[in-house]
Amino acid sequence: MTKHIQNHPFYARAQEWTRLISITGSAQIGIQAMSLVCGIFVIRYLSTEEYALYTLANTMLGTIIILANAGIPTGVMAEGGRVWMDKAKLGVVFASGFELRRKFGIVSLIICVPILIYLLRHNNASWLTTILIIVGIIPAFFAQISNSILEIAPKLTQDITRLQKNELGINIGRLLLLIPSMFIFPFAYIAIYSATIPQVVGNRNLKKITNKYVDWEQSSSLKVKKSILQKVKRILPEAIFYCLSGQITVWLLSIFGSTNSIAQIGALGRLAMVIGIISVLFGTLITPRFARLKDDFNLLLRRYWQALILVLFALCFVVLVVYLFPSQILWILGSDYANLEREVVLAIIGSCLSIFSGIISSLYSSRGWIINPIFYITISIVSTVIGIVVTDISTLYGVLILNIIVAGVQVLTHFIYGLYRLKAFNSI
Numbered sequence: 001m002t003k004h005i006q007n008h009p010f011y012a013r014a015q016e017w018t019r020l021i022s023i024t025g026s027a028q029i030g031i032q033a034m035s036l037v038c039g040i041f042v043i044r045y046l047s048t049e050e051y052a053l054y055t056l057a058n059t060m061l062g063t064i065i066i067l068a069n070a071g072i073p074t075g076v077m078a079e080g081g082r083v084w085m086d087k088a089k090l091g092v093v094f095a096s097g098f099e100l101r102r103k104f105g106i107v108s109l110i111i112c113v114p115i116l117i118y119l120l121r122h123n124n125a126s127w128l129t130t131i132l133i134i135v136g137i138i139p140a141f142f143a144q145i146s147n148s149i150l151e152i153a154p155k156l157t158q159d160i161t162r163l164q165k166n167e168l169g170i171n172i173g174r175l176l177l178l179i180p181s182m183f184i185f186p187f188a189y190i191a192i193y194s195a196t197i198p199q200v201v202g203n204r205n206l207k208k209i210t211n212k213y214v215d216w217e218q219s220s221s222l223k224v225k226k227s228i229l230q231k232v233k234r235i236l237p238e239a240i241f242y243c244l245s246g247q248i249t250v251w252l253l254s255i256f257g258s259t260n261s262i263a264q265i266g267a268l269g270r271l272a273m274v275i276g277i278i279s280v281l282f283g284t285l286i287t288p289r290f291a292r293l294k295d296d297f298n299l300l301l302r303r304y305w306q307a308l309i310l311v312l313f314a315l316c317f318v319v320l321v322v323y324l325f326p327s328q329i330l331w332i333l334g335s336d337y338a339n340l341e342r343e344v345v346l347a348i349i350g351s352c353l354s355i356f357s358g359i360i361s362s363l364y365s366s367r368g369w370i371i372n373p374i375f376y377i378t379i380s381i382v383s384t385v386i387g388i389v390v391t392d393i394s395t396l397y398g399v400l401i402l403n404i405i406v407a408g409v410q411v412l413t414h415f416i417y418g419l420y421r422l423k424a425f426n427s428i
Contacts, residue, residue, distance in 0.1 A: 030168055030171075031164075031167050031168060031171050031277075031280075032273070032274050032276065032277045034168075034171040034172065034174070034175050035171055035273060035274075036270070036271075036273070036274055036332075037175060038171070038174055038175055038178050038194075038195075039270035039273065040270065040332055040333065041178060041179060041182055042054060042178070042182065042191045042270075043266075043267050043270060043333055043334065043337075044333075044334050045182040045183070045186045046182075046186055046187075046188060046191065047186070048260055048263045048336065049124065049263075050186065050187055050188045051188070051263045051266060051267070052123055052260075052262040052263045052266065053120060053123065053125050053129065053133065053188040054188040054191055054192065054266065055250065055262055055263065055265070055266030055269070056116070056119050056120060056123065056250065056254060056262065057116065057120070057133045057136075057137055057188065057192055058192075058266075059250045059266075060112060060115070060116040060119070060137070061137045061140060061141060061144075063112060064108045064109065064112045064113075064137075064141055065141060065144050065145055065148070066239050067104075067108040067111070067112065067239055067240065068101065068104045068105040068107075068108040068109075068141070068145045069101070069104070069145060069148055069239070070104050070232050070235060070236045070239045071228075071231050071232040071234070071235025071236060071239065071370070072097055072100050072101050072104065072148075072149065072228060072232060073097070073148045073149055073152060074231055074235060074362075074365045074366070074370075075097065075227065075228030075229075075230075075231040075232060076093055076094065076096075076097040076149055076152055076228065077152050077155075077156075077287075077288070077291055077365075077366055078231065078291065078365075078366060078367070078368040079093045079096075079224055079227055079228060080093045080094075080152055080153070080156055081156060081288070081291035081292050081366065084153075084156040084157060084213075084292070087213060087214065087215045088215045088218055090153065090156075090213060090214050090215070091214045091215030091216060091217065091218030092218045092219070092220065092221045092224055093221075093224055094149065094152075094153070094210075094214050094216070094218075095216070095218050095219055095220040095221075096220040096221050096224040096225045096228060097149050097228060098146075098149060098220075099220045099225065100225060100228060100229070100232070101145055101146070101149060105141070105142065105145055109138065109141065113134060113138075116133075116134065116137075117130055117134065119254050120133060122254070122255075123254060123262065129187070129188070129189060132189035133188060133189045133192060135189075136189050136192035136193045136196050137192060137196070139196050139199070139200050140192070140195065140196040140199050140200075143196075143199040143200045143202070143203040144199060144203075146203050146206075146207075147199075147202070147203055147206055150203070150206045150207060150209075150210050151163060151206060152288075153209075153210040153213040153214050154209055154210065154213070155283075155287075155288045156213075156288050156291075156292070157213050158288070158289075159209070159212075159213075160285075162209050163206075163209065166202055166205050166206050166209065167202070169198070169201075169202060169205065170198045170199060170201070170202035171198070172198075173197070173198030173201065173202075174194055174195050174198045177193075177194040177197060177198065178191065178194040178195075181193075181194055182194075231365075231368065231370050234370035234371070234372070234373055235365075235370055235373070236373070237373035237374070237377055238371070238373045238376055238377060241373075241376075241377045241380060241381075250262065250265055250266070252393045252394075252399050252402075253265055253396070253399060256393055256394045261395070261396045263336075264337060264340060264343070264396050265347075265396060265399070265400075267333050267336075267337050268337075268340065268343060268344055268347040269347070269351075270333075271329060271332070271333070271344065271347070271348070272347055272348055272350075272351035275315070275318050275348070275351060275352060275355060276355070278311060278314050278315065278318075278355060278359075279355045279358060279359060282307070282311060282359050282362070283359075283362060286307050286363070287362050287363060287366045288366070290303060290304075290307070290363055290366050290367070291366035291367060297422065300367075300422060301422050304363065304364075304418065304419075304422060307359075307363060308359075308360065308363075308415070311356060311359055312356065315352040315355065315356055316352075318348065318352060319345075319348055319349055319352055322344060322345055322348045323345050326341040326342075326344050326345060327341060329344060330344055340396075342397070343396055343397060343400055346397070346400040346401065346403075346404060347400055347403075349404055350400060350403035350404045350407050353404060353407035353408050353410075353411050354403075354407045354410075356411050357407060357410040357411045357414050360411065360414040360415050360418055361414045363418065364414075364417065364418040364421055364422075367421075369417075369418075369421040371413075371414070371417045376413060376417075379409060379413050380406065380409065380410065380413075383405060383406050383409035383410075384402070384406050386405070387401070387402040387405040387406055388402060390405075391405075
């Protein structure tokens with residue numbers, strides 16, 4: 001009986017998934033744990049004013065990265081999914097992606113750095129502090145947009161172990177730099193440098209990992225670039241819109257709220273980052289496999305539903321835990337944030353909805369299906385305007401409710417579009 005079970009194809013598949021999830025999951029738990037420790041350490045040792053500047057800088061860094069990527073990694077993933085077993089062809093795809101990424105990266109910096117300077121100065125940062133923060137985030141920016149493409153190769157080939165080791169190394173390096181530096185120099189720019197240096201080192205290591213799968217001697221291809229740009233053209237408007245709306249809570253509070261509110265939203269965001277393990281696991285294990293699936297409607301539909309139901313259960317469990325134990329969770333942040341029991345639940349709900357929206361989008365985008373940006377942006381703008389009208393955007397509570405409204409609409413939009421494309425695929 002035991003031998004019969006072991007010979008069953010499902011048994012082998014279950015063993016493989018158990019191995020992958022255990023490797024990826026344990027590594028991600030370690031990564032998220034170290035990231036949480038670093039985040040909490042920064043929250044506790046930086047003053048409210050310094051942490052507000054730190055929050056603004058990191059929020060803008062994320063925004064610049066989104067604008068610079070602009071769908072390029074999605075295009076590389078889609079193109080690479082077709083040729084991932086051919087080192088030379090994958091090299092052409094990567095060369096094309098990097099050529100586009102360099103151009104988009106420079107333009108993104110030119111646009112966003114002046115805005116960050118204004119926001120930092122608006123929130124009482126000195127010119128010296130502002131310059132030091134800018135100098136710190138630029139190398140981190142280039143390292144992270146490079147990583148977003150480099151990591152595609154080990155993901156497609158499911159070389160998870162080496163990828164996770166590199167990520168662990170980055171977080172260990174950050175932890176080792178951050179703890180002693182915060183004791184001596186509790187400033188926002190020092191915390192940023194502590195994260196930037198390991199990122200740059202990790203980027204170089206990731207390039208070495210991809211050498212096994214990518215022929216870097218290949219030149220870019222006009223055909224591949226056109227194919228990637230077709231996806232960029234559809235994703236870029238959404239990316240630009242996301243730069244404005246994706247972190248709307250921080251942007252609104254930085255203009256209409258107080259420095260204290262910015263620090264609070266940043267602190268709650270650090271807690272919400274813990275659930276990012278779900279998104280990382282999905283992006284590492286599920287999305288590349290979905291991209292590689294054969295053009296079989298029944299198979300695609302079945303995997304689509306299985307993936308989303310699994311993620312939904314995981315996110316609902318997270319919300320339930322936070323709802324039941326808000327005080328215990330807020331204890332991690334320190335006494336300055338102990339009165340945010342209602343807000344922490346709202347922050348986690350909004351983050352879970354945003355993660356779910358991103359997961360749905362990444363799933364269908366991996367097949368090269370891109371939602372019409374005009375349609376998506378129109379719906380998002382309408383939901384954002386309605387949310388702004390019905391909430392008080394000068395308060396932390398108000399912007400968290402706004403975030404839930406916008407994220408909820410985005411989940412519904414991406415979900416319906418994914419089903420629509422699957423149905424359209426079946427009719428071809």
